[in-house]
Amino acid sequence: MYSDYHLHTEFSDDSEYPMESLVCDAINMGLKEICFTDHVDYGVKTEFGSHNARIHKGKPVTNVDYPRYFKAIKALQSKYHDQITIRSGLEFGVQAHTQDAFLKLEQTYPMDFIILSIHQVNDQEFWTQEFQDGKTQAEYNRAYYEALLDVVKHYKAYSVLGHLDLIVRYDEQGTYPYDDVKDRIREILKVVIQDGKGIEVNTSYNRYGLSDMTPSRAILKLYRELGGEIITIGSDTHKAEHLGAYIDETKEELLKLGFKYHHTFDKMKHIAHPIVIK
Numbered sequence: 001m002y003s004d005y006h007l008h009t010e011f012s013d014d015s016e017y018p019m020e021s022l023v024c025d026a027i028n029m030g031l032k033e034i035c036f037t038d039h040v041d042y043g044v045k046t047e048f049g050s051h052n053a054r055i056h057k058g059k060p061v062t063n064v065d066y067p068r069y070f071k072a073i074k075a076l077q078s079k080y081h082d083q084i085t086i087r088s089g090l091e092f093g094v095q096a097h098t099q100d101a102f103l104k105l106e107q108t109y110p111m112d113f114i115i116l117s118i119h120q121v122n123d124q125e126f127w128t129q130e131f132q133d134g135k136t137q138a139e140y141n142r143a144y145y146e147a148l149l150d151v152v153k154h155y156k157a158y159s160v161l162g163h164l165d166l167i168v169r170y171d172e173q174g175t176y177p178y179d180d181v182k183d184r185i186r187e188i189l190k191v192v193i194q195d196g197k198g199i200e201v202n203t204s205y206n207r208y209g210l211s212d213m214t215p216s217r218a219i220l221k222l223y224r225e226l227g228g229e230i231i232t233i234g235s236d237t238h239k240a241e242h243l244g245a246y247i248d249e250t251k252e253e254l255l256k257l258g259f260k261y262h263h264t265f266d267k268m269k270h271i272a273h274p275i276v277i278k
C-alpha cells in the first residue's frame, strides 16, 4: 500500500497547495491512498473568517475553514473514487488549555484520522524559538515531553501522535541526549499503546536534513519493544515536491527496525498493510 498520511493544502495557513492539484499529483505518482490533515492550532490561531487574525506573509493565520474543507474532500472523494482513496482528517496541535475545543471539533466533524501533535506549549511556538528562549536545552526538552505526556494522559480523540520528537527539528543546540528524556518518552508510548493509538513516521526528516528519523530510531525501537504496532507514514507535505517523498526509504528503515506493517485509517479504525518495497 503506497499511502501518504500527512498532507497540508491551501486550507492550512502555511500551505498554498490546491487540494485538487494534490489529488491529481498523487494519482500520477501512483499513490493508492491519501489523507488530508490540515492544521488546527487553537490558542495561537484564530478561527477562519474572524476579523482579528494575525497576518503572516500576506495571509491571515487562521484554522481550517471546516465546512468548506470537509465539503471539498467529499467532492474529491466522489470525483476520483475509482483512482484513489481519499480520507478526511486534521492535524490537531493540542495544548493543555485547548483540549476541550478539540473534543468539540472532533465531535462536530467525524473524520477518518486525526494526528495529535504538540506544536506549542503555553501558546509559545517552537519554530520561532519563542518556547526555547530563556530556557536551557535540558529545560525545553523536558518541558516539551512533559507537555506531550500531559496531553496524551487526558486527550484521547486522535489516531496517531505526529512527529513525536518534533523539538529536535527546532533545537538549535543539536540533539539533546535521548537517555535524558527516555523515561518521559517511555511513559508517553505506554499511554499511546494502552489507548490503542499509534504513532507516525514523518518522512520530512529527510528534507530537514536531520541526522535521524522522526521520531528517532531509538524511539521507534522502544515503541516496538513496548508492544507498539500501529504506525502511519506521512510526508508532512506543504507543497507539490514534498508529496509521497521518502516513503519507500522510510519503509526500508521500518523493516530494518523489525516492523512488518504500516497502517491506514477508515473512520478512526486502523487497517494494517504489510510493508512492501515497490
Ligand SMILES: [Zn+2]
Binding pocket: 091, 117, 119, 162, 163
Ligand atoms: Zn505538525
Ligand SMILES: [Zn+2]
Binding pocket: 006, 008, 091, 236
Ligand atoms: Zn503537519
